[in-house]
Amino acid sequence: LEAVVRILVDNRVGMVRDPYLGRHGLAVVVEVPSEDLRVLFDTGPSKDVLENNLRVAGLGRGFDAVVISHEHWDHTGGLGAVEAERVVKPGGDEVDLLDGAIVATRTFEGEYEGEPMPERSLIVGDLALIGCCHFRLEELLEEYEPRMVLGGLHLMGRPRRELDRVVEALLDHGVRRVFPCHCTGIPESSYLANRVGGEPGYVPMELRVEL
Numbered sequence: 001l002e003a004v005v006r007i008l009v010d011n012r013v014g015m016v017r018d019p020y021l022g023r024h025g026l027a028v029v030v031e032v033p034s035e036d037l038r039v040l041f042d043t044g045p046s047k048d049v050l051e052n053n054l055r056v057a058g059l060g061r062g063f064d065a066v067v068i069s070h071e072h073w074d075h076t077g078g079l080g081a082v083e084a085e086r087v088v089k090p091g092g093d094e095v096d097l098l099d100g101a102i103v104a105t106r107t108f109e110g111e112y113e114g115e116p117m118p119e120r121s122l123i124v125g126d127l128a129l130i131g132c133c134h135f136r137l138e139e140l141l142e143e144y145e146p147r148m149v150l151g152g153l154h155l156m157g158r159p160r161r162e163l164d165r166v167v168e169a170l171l172d173h174g175v176r177r178v179f180p181c182h183c184t185g186i187p188e189s190s191y192l193a194n195r196v197g198g199e200p201g202y203v204p205m206e207l208r209v210e211l
């Protein structure tokens with residue numbers, strides 16, 4: 001079984017001719033063609049950006065499930081652009097979306113500017129999709145043991161020693177490829193990818209993941 005994971009909205013657009021929009025935010029599409037399953041992880045900052053990038057990618061607006069990592073505008077803003085049978089919001093326990101192979105994690109107790117910010121991730125086989133990582137990354141690495149990590153790690157402008165702490169945590173927990181994007185920051189994403197393996201994420205980067 002194979003999942004196709006594609007970054008659909010991110011701060012950065014790669015060198016493609018198609019008119020994707022790059023905006024501060026995150027949305028990632030997970031498709032399992034053989035199961036006819038389509039899941040959207042986060043929705044980017046606004047309806048028009050998500051609508052545009054879905055259209056450019058040749059994707060429809062219908063999803064089996066939308067998983068919202070946390071209630072920040074740059075992850076929830078595009079929700080109105082899609083139709084979903086099920087919307088999984090932060091709060092509560094794990095939600096199994098495909099026989100344990102695709103799972104919305106339990107809600108981690110994150111924090112943002114001193115306030116609680118509950119946040120979920122999405123596990124796709126060996127890959128963990130992370131919205132902004134307002135929670136302690138080690139908790140997720142210990143509980144779900146992903147080998148690859150894609151998404152926002154909230155490291156924009158952070159000092160080198162903090163990046164090194166994250167690199168150590170990733171390597172210590174067996175992560176071998178990272179695709180940092182969104183709030184990780186561009187130089188910080190390159191640094192992480194160079195140290196751990198992988199590459200900085202961008203629209204419309206695509207990964208194939210064995211389930």
Ligand SMILES: [Zn+2]
Pocket residue numbers: 025026072074075131132152182183
């Ligand atoms: Zn964010």
Ligand SMILES: [Zn+2]
Pocket residue numbers: 070072132134
């Ligand atoms: Zn956030």
